Amino acid sequence: MIFKKPTLFEKDFAAISDLYPKLRYSRDEKHKSWVISGELDICDATGLYWDTFQVLIIVRHPYPVHVPNIFERSTIIPRTEAWHISEYGECCLDIPHNLKLAFKRGMRLAGFMHEKVYPYFANQLHRLSRQGYAGEEYDHRFEGVMQYYKEELNLPTPILATQFIKSILDKKIIDRNSACLCGSGRKTKKCHLAVLHTLTELGEKVLRHDLVNFEQWEVSLAGNN
Amino acid sequence: MNIYEDYLQPIRKAIAADGQTRTYSEFAGGNVRNKINLRALNEAMPEKRLLPSLEQFADAVGLKPDFTQKLGSHPDFAHLKHTEDTEEHYIVSMFVDVRRSTQLYGRYEPATVFVINNAIQRAAIHTALIFGGYIHRLQGDGLFAYFGGKNMSIKDAVNRALQFASVYSYFVKHDLKEVFEQQGIEQIYTRIGVDLGYDEDVVWAMAGIGEISEVTTFSLHTNLASKMQANAVSNGIVIGDHIKKEAALLQEFFTPVCLRTGKETDRYIFEIPKKGFRYTQHDFDWLKFLKKQDYIATDFSGNIQLKRKQAPAVYANSNNLAPIAVKSKPYYDF
Ligand SMILES: [Zn+2]
Numbered sequence: 001m002i003f004k005k006p007t008l009f010e011k012d013f014a015a016i017s018d019l020y021p022k023l024r025y026s027r028d029e030k031h032k033s034w035v036i037s038g039e040l041d042i043c044d045a046t047g048l049y050w051d052t053f054q055v056l057i058i059v060r061h062p063y064p065v066h067v068p069n070i071f072e073r074s075t076i077i078p079r080t081e082a083w084h085i086s087e088y089g090e091c092c093l094d095i096p097h098n099l100k101l102a103f104k105r106g107m108r109l110a111g112f113m114h115e116k117v118y119p120y121f122a123n124q125l126h127r128l129s130r131q132g133y134a135g136e137e138y139d140h141r142f143e144g145v146m147q148y149y150k151e152e153l154n155l156p157t158p159i160l161a162t163q164f165i166k167s168i169l170d171k172k173i174i175d176r177n178s179a180c181l182c183g184s185g186r187k188t189k190k191c192h193l194a195v196l197h198t199l200t201e202l203g204e205k206v207l208r209h210d211l212v213n214f215e216q217w218e219v220s221l222a223g224n225n
Numbered sequence: 226m227n228i229y230e231d232y233l234q235p236i237r238k239a240i241a242a243d244g245q246t247r248t249y250s251e252f253a254g255g256n257v258r259n260k261i262n263l264r265a266l267n268e269a270m271p272e273k274r275l276l277p278s279l280e281q282f283a284d285a286v287g288l289k290p291d292f293t294q295k296l297g298s299h300p301d302f303a304h305l306k307h308t309e310d311t312e313e314h315y316i317v318s319m320f321v322d323v324r325r326s327t328q329l330y331g332r333y334e335p336a337t338v339f340v341i342n343n344a345i346q347r348a349a350i351h352t353a354l355i356f357g358g359y360i361h362r363l364q365g366d367g368l369f370a371y372f373g374g375k376n377m378s379i380k381d382a383v384n385r386a387l388q389f390a391s392v393y394s395y396f397v398k399h400d401l402k403e404v405f406e407q408q409g410i411e412q413i414y415t416r417i418g419v420d421l422g423y424d425e426d427v428v429w430a431m432a433g434i435g436e437i438s439e440v441t442t443f444s445l446h447t448n449l450a451s452k453m454q455a456n457a458v459s460n461g462i463v464i465g466d467h468i469k470k471e472a473a474l475l476q477e478f479f480t481p482v483c484l485r486t487g488k489e490t491d492r493y494i495f496e497i498p499k500k501g502f503r504y505t506q507h508d509f510d511w512l513k514f515l516k517k518q519d520y521i522a523t524d525f526s527g528n529i530q531l532k533r534k535q536a537p538a539v540y541a542n543s544n545n546l547a548p549i550a551v552k553s554k555p556y557y558d559f
Pocket residue numbers: 180181182183184191192
């Protein structure tokens with residue numbers, strides 16, 4: 001018998017098997033990923049059982065870098081945009097920025113399942129019982145990204161967001177004690193310092209993508225006027 | 226999972242009434258009081274009907290208990306009684322031992338102990354009946370049961386025996402323990418031994434004389450089940466190698482006992498070195514097994530819950546989903 005040392009993913013999977021005993025995993029060599037599949041039972045906060053979703057989770061190598069993709073294979077959730085699911089059952093758990101940051105900041109399989117996946121499905125059941133979603137939603141597509149910049153980064157306008165993104169991309173050195181870019185008159189360290197760190201953490205690729213969208217948005221607004 | 230709630234109620238009530246009725250019982254006399262309690266017990270826990278909480282469980286499992294069976298006689302072999310005939314037929318034998326401190330006797334009136342005993346036994350009997358087991362003998366809080374018979378495959382018998390043993394271990398380890406812990410009584414636990422004898426290993430025949438007789442099994446594997454029970458840890462289940470062999474899909478739940486004890490001599494429960502016969506005993510991870518069952522869900526905190534058959538709207542309130550659901554803020558961009 002040959003014993004292979006378990007990989008980090010395999011160790012993390014074993015660690016969640018107490019909480020998600022009906023999920024199993026396999027390796028997909030062709031697509032360089034781990035595939036988790038099986039049943040996800042949802043119970044409420046008092047422990048009462050509600051429903052069972054068939055799920056498929058793709059975890060691309062190397063782990064834990066990429067945000068996993070999750071699909072509902074059962075069809076309990078209506079397949080419309082309003083339910084935050086694609087026609088193929090891919091679930092949109094959160095704004096990608098949040099997910100990316102979470103993984104950068106050390107989120108692993110256990111946290112992903114417990115903080116993102118389970119609440120998403122519990123929330124769908126909450127809505128299916130005619131109560132609507134329990135919490136908030138992001139707007140769809142780029143409006144959701146703008147909402148993220150506004151609510152989570154305190155950059156309420158595309159102009160401000162663009163200004164901050166550019167300052168990061170241009171690698172401007174920002175003095176903590178100088179006046180904040182936002183024009184509030186306060187020192188950066190007492191204003192948007194944490195936001196600048198977050199934007200840096202999001203990485204160039206995400207920022208460039210968002211920048212293009214913000215600029216197009218302004219152009220389209222200008223066109224409409 | 227509150228499937229035993231209705232069996233715990235009488236225990237709680239009896240304990241609560243215990244101190245207060247002492248004066249009353251002195252006046253009324255022990256006998257009167259015992260009768261009152263027995264009647265109340267039978268009303269609270271009928272012998273031949275599942276209480277609602279366990280009924281829900283049977284419903285979720287999809288099985289119905291057979292209340293026609295009599296203690297001590299496996300119906301498939303009852304015809305051997307008062308005959309000299311014997312039969313060879315496979316059987317799964319199980320010994321369930323419920324250990325609790327003798328504290329209980331010093332602490333409560335005999336009538337209270339009687340109620341506690343009966344509630345624990347009825348929970349066991351009813352659960353065994355759901356899984357098609359046959360209670361051969363009651364021993365204190367524990368029991369000796371058979372699983373299988375002429376109309377059941379070996380694989381089904383093994384599977385059902387393991388289901389029963391797991392659910393009952395859960396009952397004692399969680400529900401019962403909690404009731405006693407509230408009383409400051411800490412030690413209560415099960416130890417279970419299970420083994421399978423094939424047709425050629427088991428002889429069914431009469432034992433005893435006349436009225437003091439029963440139809441029972443003569444089998445190494447019935448004896449081994451009893452021996453393995455003694456080798457189980459608190460709340461543990463030890464099974465014989467035949468069980469493992471018949472449970473092809475459950476291999477991940479078995480580990481040889483010697484891996485737990487660290488002593489190679491514990492690997493086999495029985496050996497005939499001359500014949501090269503060695504019989505391995507295994508620990509059975511019943512909680513892991515239970516979590517994989519179709520009728521069990523694991524909740525957000527990792528506790529096991531019953532997957533009831535009704536729509537959740539019947540028994541649950543979606544407000545209770547909210548504390549978990551509120552953490553979700555979904556997006557859409559496909
Ligand atoms: Zn600022």
